[in-house]
Structure formats: structure tokens, C-alpha cells
Amino acid sequence: MPAPEILDYLTPYAPRTQENYFGYLARWESWCASRSCDILTAQRADIEAWVSHLRNRGLSNNAVRSALTPVTGFYRWASEQELVTRDPARFVRRPPAPRSSNRDWLSAPDLAKLLRHVTVHSGIGISAAIHLFALSGTRPGETMALDISDIGRYGDLTTLRLRHRKAGASDKISLSAPTARAVRRAADGRSRGPLLVTETNGYRLTKTILRARFAEAVASAGVPRITPYGLRVGFITLALDAGIPERDVMISAGHSNSAQTAHYDRLRGNLDRNATHALTEWILAAGRGAIAGI
Known part of the structure; x- marks a missing residue:
């Protein structure tokens, strides 16, 4: 059975979010049990060890960040509810987020x-x-x-x-x-x-x-x-x-x-779309207009 605090934390969320977050929090609770600690006594070192474990299993930065989101949210809530004396996830280092999506798409x-x-x-x-x-x-x-x-x-x-x-x-x-x-x-x-x-x-x-x-x-x-x-x-x-x-x-x-x-713009690196081209044409057109008006 999941800790009752997890269910309390999930109560305000929409059903689909509850389902997704519950899965991550259940895995985090299992990890805590394997280290002989409780989710309310876990420390920052435990969370960062879990992050290392996920990355060693081959999870992408995005997947690790997704797993961390409900965990850090849970401890922020637990701190507000005074269930923990301090938020152990507050200063946990997150894997860097990519500047753009790497998902495949169709032309x-x-x-x-x-x-x-x-x-x-x-x-x-x-x-x-x-x-x-x-x-x-x-x-x-x-x-x-x-x-x-x-x-x-x-x-x-x-x-x-x-x-x-x-x-x-x-x-x-x-x-x-x-x-x-x-x-x-x-x-x-x-x-x-x-x-x-x-x-x-x-x-x-x-x-x-x-x-x-x-x-x-x-x-x-x-x-x-x-x-x-x-x-x-x-x-x-x-x-x-x-x-x-x-x-x-x-x-x-x-x-x-x-x-x-x-x-999610997979063409954000397209050199043809650089603003310099449109801006240059606009400036040159303005210049030609100014000369014509002399």
C-alpha cells in the first residue's frame, strides 16, 4: 500500500495526472524501502542517488526529469504541510533540459x-x-x-x-x-x-x-x-x-x-529562417524609400 501522504498529495490533480504521478512516486517509495528509509525521512543524498540509479539504467535526461517532477512536488507539498522539517528535494540537481525536442516528425x-x-x-x-x-x-x-x-x-x-x-x-x-x-x-x-x-x-x-x-x-x-x-x-x-x-x-x-x-519546433535551427534575411530586406527597402524621397 502506498503511503497515505502520497494519496493526500495527489488528491487535487486530474485523474490522468494522478495516474502518471502515482507510478513515479510508487517507484520512489520502493527505492526508499530498498535503502531502509521512509519517504518522509529521505534526504537529498537519497534523491540524488535515485537520480544516478535512473541514469545508470539508461534513462534519458527527459525521462529522469519527468520522474523527478512528482517527487520534488511531493516534498514541496510535505514541507508546506509541515510533514518534513525541510524540503530534501529543494536543491537536488536536475539533468539539463534540451533546448529543443529530439522527437521524430514527418515532412x-x-x-x-x-x-x-x-x-x-x-x-x-x-x-x-x-x-x-x-x-x-x-x-x-x-x-x-x-x-x-x-x-x-x-x-x-x-x-x-x-x-x-x-x-x-x-x-x-x-x-x-x-x-x-x-x-x-x-x-x-x-x-x-x-x-x-x-x-x-x-x-x-x-x-x-x-x-x-x-x-x-x-x-x-x-x-x-x-x-x-x-x-x-x-x-x-x-x-x-x-x-x-x-x-x-x-x-x-x-x-x-x-x-x-x-x-518543439524541430526546424528552429533552419538557417534559411534566420531573422537576418527578412530584417536586411526590410532595412534596404526602407533605405531605398528614403533615397527616393530626397
């Missing part, structure tokens, strides 16, 4: 090829999911949680209510025409229940089935191997490369700040 031609393929050859649930990942930038978790009642209208646009965005937020997005068609097909005339269901039993699509069906669709489309989250990264990257304002991309992706959006 525009490959993405168009994948979308054409799934529209014709894949199940309606997987086709809708892939359209949402690629053209709306939705996260896998919030996509699988969609219900038919979340579909709406705004003028001529089809909308979706995302009730399970990060940090328990709710959001509403509009859909492009191909995505709207894929979503309506997935609803398949039903008036209620989950939007994305398995073909065999009509139950809500699970992570395991999504991964399997997604991999099958990507392989049969003949495009480079990609993950659902990779399509979200592609959405951000391609939207910025298409000249869509960063603010609009940030809001569409459900990011809380532009730094998150820039992190």
Missing part, C-alpha cells in the same frame, strides 16, 4: 501521404486519431478521452471540447475540413459514448490498441516510423514553418507559454 509530403492512406485504408477511429494528432496537434491522452458529446459547431466550423488537457484544463478547438470529416466518420451516427472506439467491441480506444493500430497504419502507408506524439511535434514544427504566428500555434497546441512551443 509535409510524408504527412500528406499518411493522411491520404488512413482516410481510405484505416479504421475510422485510427483515421480520426491521426488527423487530430497531425492537423490539430492534440495529445494522445486528451484525444482518446473524447466523447461524441464533445463535438460541437461554431458557425460553419466543427469544434471539439478537450476536457482533459494538461493541468486539468478544458479547451475548445475548431477543426479543419478533413479532420472534421474524419471525426464525423468516427462518430458513425452515434449520439453518445466515446468518440474513438475499437472496431471489435465498441469500447473506448485504449493506449495498447492505439499504439498497435497506429504502427500498422504508418507501416502500411510507407512513411518513416513515427509516434502519435511525433505527429503533434510535426504539427507545431510545420505550422511555424508555414508562417503561422507563434501565438496562434501556442494556443492551438494548448501550451501555456511560447517557450514550450519553441521547444
